[in-house]
Amino acid sequence: MKAYSREFLEQLYRTLYTIRVFETECIKLYRQGLIIGYFHPYLGEEAVATGACAALREDDYIVSTHRGHGHCIARGGQLNKMVAEVLGRETGYCKGRGGSMHIADIATGNIGANGIVGGGLPIGVGVAMGVHVRGSDQVTIIFFSDGACNNGVFAESLNLAAIWNLPVVFMLENNQYAVSSPVEEMSRVPDLYKRGEGYGVEAHQVDGNDVLAVYEKTCEAVDTCRLGKGPVLLEAKTYRHSGHHVNDPGTYMPKERLEYYRARDPIKIARNNLIEHARCTDQDIEAIEQHINQQMEKAIEFGKNSAQPSVEAFLEEIETN
Amino acid sequence: MSTETVNTDIKMRELMVREALNEALCEELARDERVFIMGEGIAQRGGSYKVTVGLLDKFGPKRIIDTPISEASFTGMCVGAAITGMRPVVEILFIDFTSLIIDQIVNQAAKYRFMSGGKGRVPMVLRTQGGSGNGLAAQHSQSLEAWYYHTPGLKVVMPSTSYDAKGLLKSAIRDEDPVVFIEHKLLYMDKGPVPDTDYTIELGAGDIKRPGNDITLVAWSGMVKRTLAAAEELSAQGIDAEVIDPRSLVPLDKEMILSSVRKTEHLIIIQEAIRRGGVASDIASIVQEEAFDYLDAPIKILAGKNTPIPFNVNLEKACVPRQEDIMRAVKEILNT
Ligand SMILES: Cc1ncc(C[n+]2csc(CCOP(=O)(O)OP(=O)(O)O)c2C)c(N)n1
Numbered sequence: 001m002k003a004y005s006r007e008f009l010e011q012l013y014r015t016l017y018t019i020r021v022f023e024t025e026c027i028k029l030y031r032q033g034l035i036i037g038y039f040h041p042y043l044g045e046e047a048v049a050t051g052a053c054a055a056l057r058e059d060d061y062i063v064s065t066h067r068g069h070g071h072c073i074a075r076g077g078q079l080n081k082m083v084a085e086v087l088g089r090e091t092g093y094c095k096g097r098g099g100s101m102h103i104a105d106i107a108t109g110n111i112g113a114n115g116i117v118g119g120g121l122p123i124g125v126g127v128a129m130g131v132h133v134r135g136s137d138q139v140t141i142i143f144f145s146d147g148a149c150n151n152g153v154f155a156e157s158l159n160l161a162a163i164w165n166l167p168v169v170f171m172l173e174n175n176q177y178a179v180s181s182p183v184e185e186m187s188r189v190p191d192l193y194k195r196g197e198g199y200g201v202e203a204h205q206v207d208g209n210d211v212l213a214v215y216e217k218t219c220e221a222v223d224t225c226r227l228g229k230g231p232v233l234l235e236a237k238t239y240r241h242s243g244h245h246v247n248d249p250g251t252y253m254p255k256e257r258l259e260y261y262r263a264r265d266p267i268k269i270a271r272n273n274l275i276e277h278a279r280c281t282d283q284d285i286e287a288i289e290q291h292i293n294q295q296m297e298k299a300i301e302f303g304k305n306s307a308q309p310s311v312e313a314f315l316e317e318i319e320t321n
Numbered sequence: 322m323s324t325e326t327v328n329t330d331i332k333m334r335e336l337m338v339r340e341a342l343n344e345a346l347c348e349e350l351a352r353d354e355r356v357f358i359m360g361e362g363i364a365q366r367g368g369s370y371k372v373t374v375g376l377l378d379k380f381g382p383k384r385i386i387d388t389p390i391s392e393a394s395f396t397g398m399c400v401g402a403a404i405t406g407m408r409p410v411v412e413i414l415f416i417d418f419t420s421l422i423i424d425q426i427v428n429q430a431a432k433y434r435f436m437s438g439g440k441g442r443v444p445m446v447l448r449t450q451g452g453s454g455n456g457l458a459a460q461h462s463q464s465l466e467a468w469y470y471h472t473p474g475l476k477v478v479m480p481s482t483s484y485d486a487k488g489l490l491k492s493a494i495r496d497e498d499p500v501v502f503i504e505h506k507l508l509y510m511d512k513g514p515v516p517d518t519d520y521t522i523e524l525g526a527g528d529i530k531r532p533g534n535d536i537t538l539v540a541w542s543g544m545v546k547r548t549l550a551a552a553e554e555l556s557a558q559g560i561d562a563e564v565i566d567p568r569s570l571v572p573l574d575k576e577m578i579l580s581s582v583r584k585t586e587h588l589i590i591i592q593e594a595i596r597r598g599g600v601a602s603d604i605a606s607i608v609q610e611e612a613f614d615y616l617d618a619p620i621k622i623l624a625g626k627n628t629p630i631p632f633n634v635n636l637e638k639a640c641v642p643r644q645e646d647i648m649r650a651v652k653e654i655l656n657t
């Protein structure tokens with residue numbers, strides 16, 4: 001392993017753990033009936049967003065998906081505004097109008113989640129086109145999963161980014177399911193990075209549960225893009241720890257496979273990094289976790305105490321539509 | 322009018338809309354080997370709203386087909402299969418996602434019969450689901466029937482009860498032309514009587530859900546239930562409203578609406594979709610052209626607010642006509 005500072009490894013761990021706590025606590029709120037609608041947890045996939053976003057500069061961009069909480073947090077999103085949004089409050093990222101599937105955070109370059117599978121792909125390529133026209137060297141990471149690869153926009157976006165050498169990292173989070181459909185039934189070649197070759201796009205596979213592996217591969221891809229030699233397709237293999245959304249028990253996920261991936265929990269792997277390579281003790285890590293737990297508690301308080309959007313104000317706002 | 326054969330041995334069962342739809346699919350699959358179904362998660366999982374549960378076991382993976390997220394193409398496949406003699410039923414889980422297949426529906430399926438000089442037919446059904454009310458926000462809550470209503474060559478069906486859902490879906494599958502069959506997400510668990518016979522309902526036959534003399538209320542899909550509830554409460558206050566559910570928007574049972582208006586001399590049309598460019602406006606224009614002299618007051622339209630559907634539950638509710646809005650409008654028109 002390359003040498004990393006303790007500070008950096010701790011920072012990665014903080015992000016991973018924050019995502020884990022956000023999802024876990026929100027699922028509780030959902031079960032209490034406080035969150036409604038669709039809520040797609042990122043549990044088990046935390047290392048992809050964390051490693052990928054750690055490779056970006058502050059002025060870079062990301063494009064997210066319906067499973068977008070992890071991307072938002074990894075890009076520096078605020079827990080208060082996220083919790084308030086999934087609770088539908090006026091203080092949320094979208095003033096309670098968007099909800100879980102539509103959180104965007106323009107300030108951190110997070111173009112936003114999307115309720116349409118694949119909907120973000122061309123948008124991300126367009127963000128990169130803007131960068132290209134402006135002549136800047138910002139990079140865009142587009143997150144999407146295996147299901148989206150079977151939509152036409154994937155093929156078109158890959159080709160468009162390729163013919164204009166656009167600075168895009170296509171970050172394919174292969175969690176091996178589209179809702180209940182296994183990737184190996186929906187595609188003859190489940191190693192989806194191989195599709196890059198046909199478009200002349202450099203492509204690699206990476207262990208999506210190992211935050212440092214994701215980080216290192218993304219750093220290389222980002223460098224390639226900044227040099228004007230993009231795009232790059234990265235396939236991060238990973239697995240959900242739960243069903244497709246909170247109300248999906250995920251009974252179609254084979255137990256042994258789930259166990260295999262749970263044993264390779266991205267949080268555990270990052271924790272080991274801290275202990276083995278940064279001389280952290282269990283107590284050090286507990287202190288980090290404690291702090292994040294408290295932040296999440298505060299965010300939930302903030303969300304719960306925030307006002308519901310005013311119906312009157314909303315009706316006034318849409319009057320001129 | 323309904324075309325079910327009257328039979329003294331008919332048994333009525335209370336079925337949920339989703340069960341009635343499942344029966345319709347099951348019976349048509351059994352009746353006609355050309356029928357097959359494609360969609361996301363419809364086979365092994367039985368569909369997100371459980372409409373296709375059990376079909377895979379009964380009819381096998383050749384006819385009950387789980388697809389990748391390739392909407393434009395698997396819908397186009399249904400067009401091709403239909404042209405060459407099959408009777409595909411394609412499911413698009415949310416009408417919002419039909420924006421991805423609109424070329425295959427609007428430019429291909431809808432026009433093939435015409436463009437081929439009447440020689441080719443496209444007997445396919447697009448089953449999809451719309452409406453708001455579940456906190457699913459702007460991209461999973463739209464009411465987009467007007468898009469398809471606007472396109473020559475398509476039939477548009479929107480059932481509001483279990484009975485209608487089954488009879489209409491069977492007719493849609495047997496129809497020789499493409500039918501857009503739009504379900505409502507809030508109705509799947511609603512129960513209603515369904516006979517245990519093989520009945521169909523003619524596309525284009527409306528239904529008087531409640532007879533009345535004072536005012537005509539036209540509503541479809543998710544709006545029928547609250548219109549009926551409004552009518553019941555109004556009847557306690559001495560107002561006798563007639564509630565008409567056209568059930569299919571194309572073809573439209575114009576005569577049923579016109580004869581009701583000639584009787585009641587008052588008309589309110591209630592739709593969940595936004596007003597601009599909507600079906601209600603079109604029905605209003607037909608009625609004022611053909612029954613203007615019978616009208617005792619201007620036609621009133623109650624429609625969804627002109628906005629994407631918000632996530633927050635209070636805002637979401639404020640976007641769609643409510644029972645009290647309907648009651649208020651009736652009293653206003655009748656000056657009571
Ligand atoms: C165009 C479109 N089709 C279908 C859906 C319904 N849907 C929501 S998420 C999902 C599965 C997506 O799978 P994948 O792209 O692998 O993402 P993951 O859920 O694994 O993160 C589906 C089919 C949708 N939202 N948009």
Ligand SMILES: [Mg+2]
Binds near residue numbers: 147
């Ligand atoms: Mg997936």
